Amino acid sequence: MIKADFHLHTEDSYDSRIIATELLAQAIREEYQLIAITEHLDLLPQELGAWGLPSLTRYTRRINELKATNPPLELLLGIEIGDYHCHRDFAKRLVDQYDFEIILGSVHFLGDHTNVAIPIHRKMDNAAVQEYYLSNLALVEQCDIDVLAHLGVYKRFYSARPDESFAGAIIKDIFEVMIEREIALELNFSCIRKTYQRLIPEPEQIELYRSLGGSLFTIASDAHFMDHFGDGAHLLPGWLLENAVFSERKSRVLCCPPEAK
Numbered sequence: 001m002i003k004a005d006f007h008l009h010t011e012d013s014y015d016s017r018i019i020a021t022e023l024l025a026q027a028i029r030e031e032y033q034l035i036a037i038t039e040h041l042d043l044l045p046q047e048l049g050a051w052g053l054p055s056l057t058r059y060t061r062r063i064n065e066l067k068a069t070n071p072p073l074e075l076l077l078g079i080e081i082g083d084y085h086c087h088r089d090f091a092k093r094l095v096d097q098y099d100f101e102i103i104l105g106s107v108h109f110l111g112d113h114t115n116v117a118i119p120i121h122r123k124m125d126n127a128a129v130q131e132y133y134l135s136n137l138a139l140v141e142q143c144d145i146d147v148l149a150h151l152g153v154y155k156r157f158y159s160a161r162p163d164e165s166f167a168g169a170i171i172k173d174i175f176e177v178m179i180e181r182e183i184a185l186e187l188n189f190s191c192i193r194k195t196y197q198r199l200i201p202e203p204e205q206i207e208l209y210r211s212l213g214g215s216l217f218t219i220a221s222d223a224h225f226m227d228h229f230g231d232g233a234h235l236l237p238g239w240l241l242e243n244a245v246f247s248e249r250k251s252r253v254l255c256c257p258p259e260a261k
């Protein structure tokens with residue numbers, strides 16, 4: 001049975017209140033096999049203006065010190081690069097200077113600077129949702145990432161599932177590129193702490209990815225507060241937790257055969 005969390009924020013994420021040493025102690029108490037700390041790297045001008053650039057040197061040193069204590073679980077040094085495709089070459093030159101074990105790619109912004117990961121004040125009409133998914137397609141096509149994070153995050157503050165059928169062809173394209181480029185699909189249960197009490201992506205979308213041959217996954221609480229760590233894990237599908245194995249890749253992403261039920 002898999003017990004892991006590949007997406008967690010600690011002291012070097014501007015919006016997190018988690019202390020990494022406390023997180024590690026809690027994960028050990030709860031007998032996790034693996035946790036990945038994945039601080040934000042947000043490089044869009046409006047984000048740099050608001051939060052500044054975190055020191056990756058300080059961050060990596062801090063996590064490497066924790067790893068050096070030889071904890072009884074795997075602790076991965078990771079990074080979540082926001083909107084990577086918008087500043088790819090600059091971000092790549094920056095992260096290439098460090099030995100990150102897992103790189104998450106995520107879309108947080110639309111072209112008009114709407115942040116889709118926080119309560120949205122503009123209406124997400126079909127054109128905006130299509131733009132959101134096209135950005136995810138550009139991300140997986142253009143950037144070297146291990147994991148596509150929180151696909152569908154714009155729904156976090158919805159109360160009911162919207163009709164996304166008009167975006168089905170783009171979502172299929174995203175999955176085909178991910179499979180071709182061996183990018184894992186993140187199953188993210190952070191919406192449980194907002195109003196959308198569902199896993200993202202949706203079950204049929206996960207099934208589509210699997211039916212196309214996709215077998216690489218991660219699981220993610222995307223926690224920024226201690227009491228959010230693991231909260232919502234009951235949404236994860238049993239076929240994954242029971243049949244997946246940690247891959248031999250540096251990122252250790254989960255591998256689950258398409259036929260596992």
Ligand SMILES: [Zn+2]
Pocket residue numbers: 080106108117149150
């Ligand atoms: Zn994110």
Ligand SMILES: [Zn+2]
Pocket residue numbers: 007009080222
């Ligand atoms: Zn995150």
